[in-house]
Amino acid sequence: MSTGFFGDIQKIKFEGPDSTNPLAFRHYNPDEMVMGKRMEDHLRFAVAYWHSFVWPGGDPFGGQTFERPWFKDTLDAARLKADVAFEFFQLLGAPYYCFHDADVRPEGRDFKENTANLNAIVDHFEKKQAETGVKLLWGTANLFSHRRYMSGAATNPDPDVFAFAAATVKTCIDATHRLNGENYVLWGGREGYETLLNTNLKQELDQLGRFLNLVVEYKHKIGFKGTILIEPKPQEPTKHQYDYDVATVYGFLKTYGLENEVKLNIEQGHAILAGHSFEHELALANALGVFGSIDMNRNDYQSGWDTDQFPNNVPEMALAYYQVLAGGGFTTGGTNFDSKLRRQSLDPEDLLIGHIGGMDCCARGLKAAARMIEDGALSNPLAERYAGWATDEGKKRLTALSLEDLTQLVESSGLNPQPRSGKQELLENIVNRYV
Amino acid sequence: MSTGFFGDIQKIKFEGPDSTNPLAFRHYNPDEMVMGKRMEDHLRFAVAYWHSFVWPGGDPFGGQTFERPWFKDTLDAARLKADVAFEFFQLLGAPYYCFHDADVRPEGRDFKENTANLNAIVDHFEKKQAETGVKLLWGTANLFSHRRYMSGAATNPDPDVFAFAAATVKTCIDATHRLNGENYVLWGGREGYETLLNTNLKQELDQLGRFLNLVVEYKHKIGFKGTILIEPKPQEPTKHQYDYDVATVYGFLKTYGLENEVKLNIEQGHAILAGHSFEHELALANALGVFGSIDMNRNDYQSGWDTDQFPNNVPEMALAYYQVLAGGGFTTGGTNFDSKLRRQSLDPEDLLIGHIGGMDCCARGLKAAARMIEDGALSNPLAERYAGWATDEGKKRLTALSLEDLTQLVESSGLNPQPRSGKQELLENIVNRYV
Amino acid sequence: MSTGFFGDIQKIKFEGPDSTNPLAFRHYNPDEMVMGKRMEDHLRFAVAYWHSFVWPGGDPFGGQTFERPWFKDTLDAARLKADVAFEFFQLLGAPYYCFHDADVRPEGRDFKENTANLNAIVDHFEKKQAETGVKLLWGTANLFSHRRYMSGAATNPDPDVFAFAAATVKTCIDATHRLNGENYVLWGGREGYETLLNTNLKQELDQLGRFLNLVVEYKHKIGFKGTILIEPKPQEPTKHQYDYDVATVYGFLKTYGLENEVKLNIEQGHAILAGHSFEHELALANALGVFGSIDMNRNDYQSGWDTDQFPNNVPEMALAYYQVLAGGGFTTGGTNFDSKLRRQSLDPEDLLIGHIGGMDCCARGLKAAARMIEDGALSNPLAERYAGWATDEGKKRLTALSLEDLTQLVESSGLNPQPRSGKQELLENIVNRYV
Amino acid sequence: MSTGFFGDIQKIKFEGPDSTNPLAFRHYNPDEMVMGKRMEDHLRFAVAYWHSFVWPGGDPFGGQTFERPWFKDTLDAARLKADVAFEFFQLLGAPYYCFHDADVRPEGRDFKENTANLNAIVDHFEKKQAETGVKLLWGTANLFSHRRYMSGAATNPDPDVFAFAAATVKTCIDATHRLNGENYVLWGGREGYETLLNTNLKQELDQLGRFLNLVVEYKHKIGFKGTILIEPKPQEPTKHQYDYDVATVYGFLKTYGLENEVKLNIEQGHAILAGHSFEHELALANALGVFGSIDMNRNDYQSGWDTDQFPNNVPEMALAYYQVLAGGGFTTGGTNFDSKLRRQSLDPEDLLIGHIGGMDCCARGLKAAARMIEDGALSNPLAERYAGWATDEGKKRLTALSLEDLTQLVESSGLNPQPRSGKQELLENIVNRYV
Ligand SMILES: [Co+2]
Ligand SMILES: [Co+2]
Ligand SMILES: [Co+2]
Ligand SMILES: [Co+2]
Ligand SMILES: [Co+2]
Numbered sequence A, B, C, D: 001m002s003t004g005f006f007g008d009i010q011k012i013k014f015e016g017p018d019s020t021n022p023l024a025f026r027h028y029n030p031d032e033m034v035m036g037k038r039m040e041d042h043l044r045f046a047v048a049y050w051h052s053f054v055w056p057g058g059d060p061f062g063g064q065t066f067e068r069p070w071f072k073d074t075l076d077a078a079r080l081k082a083d084v085a086f087e088f089f090q091l092l093g094a095p096y097y098c099f100h101d102a103d104v105r106p107e108g109r110d111f112k113e114n115t116a117n118l119n120a121i122v123d124h125f126e127k128k129q130a131e132t133g134v135k136l137l138w139g140t141a142n143l144f145s146h147r148r149y150m151s152g153a154a155t156n157p158d159p160d161v162f163a164f165a166a167a168t169v170k171t172c173i174d175a176t177h178r179l180n181g182e183n184y185v186l187w188g189g190r191e192g193y194e195t196l197l198n199t200n201l202k203q204e205l206d207q208l209g210r211f212l213n214l215v216v217e218y219k220h221k222i223g224f225k226g227t228i229l230i231e232p233k234p235q236e237p238t239k240h241q242y243d244y245d246v247a248t249v250y251g252f253l254k255t256y257g258l259e260n261e262v263k264l265n266i267e268q269g270h271a272i273l274a275g276h277s278f279e280h281e282l283a284l285a286n287a288l289g290v291f292g293s294i295d296m297n298r299n300d301y302q303s304g305w306d307t308d309q310f311p312n313n314v315p316e317m318a319l320a321y322y323q324v325l326a327g328g329g330f331t332t333g334g335t336n337f338d339s340k341l342r343r344q345s346l347d348p349e350d351l352l353i354g355h356i357g358g359m360d361c362c363a364r365g366l367k368a369a370a371r372m373i374e375d376g377a378l379s380n381p382l383a384e385r386y387a388g389w390a391t392d393e394g395k396k397r398l399t400a401l402s403l404e405d406l407t408q409l410v411e412s413s414g415l416n417p418q419p420r421s422g423k424q425e426l427l428e429n430i431v432n433r434y435v
C-alpha cells in the first residue's frame, strides 16, 4: 500500500539514450553486462537516508524549505518516513540504502530512549527489507548533530561524552548487524578542532585511535562480517578534522595498528575540499590497499563548503570509475549518493530526478571506464612509460643498489638522462574518445 | 676585504623598540635571555642562499628584475656570490645559512662537472665559515630545476634519472658533512604528478621510499650526525606533491619504516597551501614526534601560490613559536628564512631590510610565546579542560574498558553529559595580552 | 531592573593594558582622544542583534547549542530578548546596535502580522533607547531566511515575492526612521543564483536596480536622513551573489543611476570570501567615493565560508582603520560587530568576552592607524613615489598628451625609464613599528 | 618550403568520431553547418603565438624544457619562428592567430629598436598572411614582462613608464591595423598592485582610465575598425589586478565613459581565478552588452594559479558556447587558445595534439549548445519560470509601482507568495542529454 507521497509515479525504467522522459533512465540499465558483470552489481547504488529524507532544506542563512509529512519527532512519523523511503528505493530500483541512527529514529531524552527508538525502527526496517529486497549498504551513528557532541565524540575533552558515543556506536553496529549491513561507517564530523588554543592534539588523536580499536574489537566479537569504513573529510563542520584525507587516515591507521582492519569511504566533495581530485583519493586508497566504498556527491568548485550535489559531470565520473575498476571494483562497498537536493528543489519528483541524473551519469562513467580498461587505452601507454623499471636493471636499481653503487654507475657510464614527453594532452584526448 | 655590494652599511645592531632606524633591530637581541637561553640560541636564524642570492626576480609573466654582479654561470661569479653572501650573514649577525647545490655552483654539462664545481665551492665555503664563524644549518640538492628532472627525480619513470638524482644527493650529503651541516633536507619539488593519466602512483611512492632509505643508510655509513629532514609541500610546482603535509609525510615514513630516522622541515607558506595553519603543522609534528626545523616564510592569504614572503604578522609568529617552545625548542633545527624579496625590491639594502623585519617579528613572537608558557596562560586552561582524562576513571576509559563495558557504564549510570563552553574567545583575548 | 541573564557582572571598565581581568577593557577607552576626537566617536561600535541574540549556535551539521530563555516565537520572549540585549549594550558601553526585522519580532503568519509584531517591538525599543541612550546604527530587513525568499527577494522570478519584499522593506525603513537609525542597510543574501540554468541574469539585475531605486525614492519621500547602505558579499548562501564586492556594486550603482545615493557597508569576512583583503575593499570604496560603514567580523583564512568571527588580529585592524581614517573617518557609519560566538561558547559571559576582545583589538588598531597618519609614516613615502605625477609635466601627460604626443616624446627624448625599488619590506617594517 | 619542424605531418583532417588517429579531428569539421552557419565561422579559432611559440616551458621552480631552434633573440630567429607558426596554423586549419609584440620580435635596447624590430616582423607577417590566408584575430602589447614595467605600465608611479607604454601600444595598434587585425586587446598584467602600502589606488585607476581613453581616441583617428578588448584577470602576476573580472571592468568603463567603446576578452582560467564560472562571466558580459571574444583555456580547479591548460571538459564547453550563441555569437571576436602545453610535453606533435583536442572539445560543445538552443531546452523552462514578469501586472510592478503602491497591494490582497521548485536537477539532467 503506497503512502501516496510520489503520486502516481511508477518504477523508473531504462528507456535508452534517446528518451526525453525525465522519469526514465537513459544510461543506467541494471542488467546490462559490463566487463562480464551486471551494471547493477558494479555500481551497487545506495540512497542516503539522511539527505534524502531528513534534511529540511536549511542552510546557515535560512530555515526549512521542504515540507514533508514525516517532519515530526515521533515513532509514527519515523515509520511513515521509512515507508516513503522504501517506496523511493523501489521506484528507483536502488539495491541499497544507508542511514545514521539519528536519521531514522526520533531523538530520545537519553541513551535508553534513543536505543529503544532505534530498535523499534530496526524492527520496521527488517520487515521493509524483507518485503522489498532492498539491502543495507552501511549503517552509522550520528555523533555530530546533538549539542552533547559539540566538542567532539571520541575526541571530546569530557570522558563521559566518549562513553556516551561509544555506547551509541555499539547500538548502531548492533543495528547494522541485525539488518545484514555490508559495512559500518564512521565519519568524524566533530572529531577535530575549532582552535588549537583549547585543543590537546595528541590526547585527542589517542582517544580517536582507542575508539576505533574498540569498534574493531567489538565487530569481531559479535561476528559482524562487514567492513569498517572511515570517511575522510578535511574540515566542515570543524575547522580541522582529524580524518583529513586518504593519506592522513592511512597514517592514522598505521599509528594505531588498524591498517588491515579498516578501509575508506571516499566522498568526491571531501576530496575537493581537501585540495585533491576525487580520482587522486581513489588511486591513493588503491595504492595503499585501503579502498572501500564511495560517496558520489561532489562540491561546487566555486563554493568553499560541502554542497553535496548530485554528480553531473560524466568525464569526472569516468575517471573515478576508472580508478574503482582498476583496483578490482567494489567488494562490500558501493556507490552511495550522499547527495542533497538543492534547497529550492521542493517537489517529491525532484528527489527522483536528482537520483536518476546521478545514476545515469555514473552508468555513463562506468561504461566509459570499462571500455578504456578493455582497450588498454591508458594502461598500455603507462606500462610503456615505466618500462625501464620493469627490466632487471630497473629492478636492481630499486631494490639492490646503494647510494654509492648508483653514484658509481652514473660516474662510470657518464649517464646523462634526457627528458621524454609526458604526453598529457594526448592522454586527455584519448579519454575524450570515451566520454 | 669587502665586495662593496652593500656600500657602507655596517653590522646591524639592536637599538630597542623605539628605534626608527630601518637598518637596526628593534626586537632581535641575540644575547637577551628567554626562558633561560640566549635568544640567538632559541631562534637559530639561517639565511636561504637560494632566494637571497640566486633568484633573479622573475615570475611566470616576467623575467629578471634584480641585477647582481654574480649573475653569470662561472666559478668566479660563484665565488663572488659566496663572498657577498658571507658578508651579508655577518652584517645581519645570522649564525646559519642553507643552500642547494645548484645555488652555489655553476651548472655543469654532466654529473662529473657538477660535482667538481660543487667541490670547488665547498672549498671556498670552508674558508668562509672558518673566517666568519657562520655555520651551515642544512644543505640540500636541487632536484627540480633542471629539465632532466621535469618528471621527477626519485619518482621519475626513467630509472636513469633516479640514478642521476641519487648520485647528486650523495655529493650534497658529502658537501653538507664536510661543512659540518647540522641537518640535510629533502624537498621533493617534482616528486609528484601533473596528471594521474600518465602516473603510476604506487610505483612512484615505492621509488620515493627506497630513495629515502638510501639516504638514511648512507648518512649512517659516513657517520653524518645531522638530522635528515623532509620539507612537505602540497603542490607547486607539480599539481600534487607526494610530501603533501605533515600527516601525509608521517604516514609515508611509517610505510617505509623511517619514522624514527627522518624529521620534518615545516614551512609556513606550505602549511597554508595545504589548507592548514602553520601552528597546526607544528603541533601535529610535535604530537607525532617528527618536528625538526622551520622555514619561516609565508604565503599571501589571497594568492594561491607560494609567495615565500618574509614573515610580518607578529600574532602568527607568537602562535608558531609557542608550538616550537611547547615541544622543547629546536635541537638541530632552526629558523630558516626561505623568503624572497618582492620582485620590485631591487636594492641591496632591501635584502637587509627584509631580513631585519623578519628577524624582529620572530623575536617578538618568541618573547610572547615564552611569556605565555611561563605564565601557563594557555596550558593551565588546557589541563583543566581535559582534567577528566587525567583521573583514574578517565584513564581506565581510555585504556581498559571495552565497547560493552562503556555501554554498560552509560546504561547503569544514566550518563547524560552536558556540553561545556570551549571558551575560544577568552583564549584568543588571552593571547592578545601577549602580542 | 535586571533580567539576571548576565548574573552579577558589572559595566565593563577600561583598566589599561596591564589588566588581566577578562571582563575589562585593556585598550578601549571611550574618552581617550585620538587625532582630536574621542575614541568612542571614532569607532562608533555597534552590537549585532542577530548573531548575539538570535543565532542558536547551529551549523550545517548540528543544531542549537545555545540555550537562551527567549528562544520562543512570542512577543513576550521578544521583549525579554530586547531587555537582555539592552542590558548587554550597557554592560559593554556600546553606543549603537543594529537589527533585522526577523531578529527582533516573532515570525507572523502573513505580512500584516509581521508588521504588527515589528511595530510592537519598535514601541519597546523606543522606550529602551530612551532609557539607556543606546542608539540605532542601522536597521535592515531579513529577506533571506524565510522559505518564500528561497529564490531571491527583489530578484525572485515571482513578482509577488518582489512585492512582498518591497512591502517588508518599507516597514523596516519606517521602523528605522522611527528609531532615529543613522543608516539603512540592504544585504542581498538571496539576491543571486544557484545555477545559471534557471536564471535570467539581466532580468534579475534590472529587478534589483528597480528595487533599490524604490528604496531611495521612499527614503527621500519620508525625509529619512540616514544613509542607504549595500553590504557586498560574493557568495553564501547563494553560489553567486549580485553584490559580489565593492567594485561590482559600484558598477551596479552606476548602471542604475544610484552612485550618489547609496554607500557601502563593508565586511571583512566578505572581502576575504571575494578574494580581497579588507583594506583593499575599504581603499577602493574610498577611491570611488562610496565608503559608508563596516562589519568588523572576519573569516577564518582556512575556511571557505563565512565564519563571522570576532576580529583578533591587531595588525589587520590597524590596516583597516588606516583606510577608514585616511578617507576621513565615519560619518553616519560605524563599526558593527556582525560577529558570532563560536558555537561552543555557551556561557553568557562568552558573549561579553567576545565583544571585549573585539573592541580592544579595534581600539589598538585605531590608535596605531592614527599614529601612522600623524607621522606620515606611509603617506610621505607614497607621495614621494608618485611625485612625478604631481609635476606640471606629469599632469600634462595624464590629461593633455595624446598617444601620438607621448610617442613623439619617447622618440625625441630617447626615454628609457629604469625601475625603482617598491620598498615593500621597508614599508611592512614601518607598519610593524606601530602595531 | 617547409621548415621541417613538424616532420612529415600533413594537414589535420576531420575523420569523424570513430577515428583513433591522434592527428585527426573527430568533431571539428569546419564546413559542417550549425544553426545555419559553418562551424569554422562560429568558432573562429585562433592560435596564441605566445604560449605556443615563445614559452620555454619554465615555471617558478624550473627553467626551460622546450628546445626550439628559434629560441634566440635575433630577427632571423624571429622569422624562423614565424615560418613555423604559419606552418602550424595551416596544418591545423586555424583561420586566425594572435600575438604580443614581444612574442614576435627580438627585444631591442630601446623604443626605437623595438619598433624597428616589430615593423620588420610585421613585413614578414604581411607576406605570410597573404600566402596562407591566415588572419589576425588580435594584436596586443606585452607591457608586463620587461623589468621597466615591474610596477605597472599605465599605472606606474613613474610618468616616464606611462609614456613608454603608451608609445609601445601605439606601435602595436599600428601593427594590428596594418595586418587587418579584427580586434586589439589590452591585458593589464602589471596594472595592479603587490601591496596597498606603496599604492595610490585612485591615482592609478585614473591613469588607467586615461590610458584606455588614449587608445580609443587613436583607434578612431587612424580608422582602425577592430574592437578594443580588455581581458579581465583578478590576480597573477600581481596580487590584485584592476581588471579583476567582468563586473569590475564594466564599472571601470562606466566611470571613464568607455562602456560603448570597449568590449571584453574573457578567459575561462581567469574566470575561475576570480571565483566565477566561465559561463557566469560570459552571461554577465552579455547582460551588460560588453561581450567580445574568448580565451578558451582553463585552470586546474586544484591549482591556485593560471595554468592555461587546453580545454578538455565537453560539458563545460557546451555551457560556455551556450552563452556565446545565446548572445548572438561572435562578431569580431573568436575562440583564442591562450593555452600552454604542459611543460613536460616536449615534442612538436604535442603542440598539434593539444590544439586538436581543444578544437574537438569546442566543436562538441558548440554542437551541443546549438541543439539546446534549437530545442529551447533551457530557454522554454526559463521563460516559464519568469512568466509573471512578462504579464502587464508584472511589468507594472517593475516599472510603475512605488514602495507604497507595492505595500498597498500586499496589504489589500493579503498576498502571501509560496515558493516553487527551482528544478536545478531536472535542468542539469536536460543538459546531460546534449553533452
Ligand atoms: Co559531504
Ligand atoms: Co559522505
Ligand atoms: Co615555499
Ligand atoms: Co622552504
Ligand atoms: Co558575514
Ligand SMILES: [Co+2]
Residues within 6 Å of the ligand: C231, C267, C295, C338
Ligand atoms: Co555583515
Ligand SMILES: [Co+2]
Residues within 6 Å of the ligand: D267, D269, D270, D306, D308, D338
Ligand atoms: Co591566463
Ligand SMILES: [Co+2]
Residues within 6 Å of the ligand: D231, D267, D295, D338
Ligand atoms: Co588570456
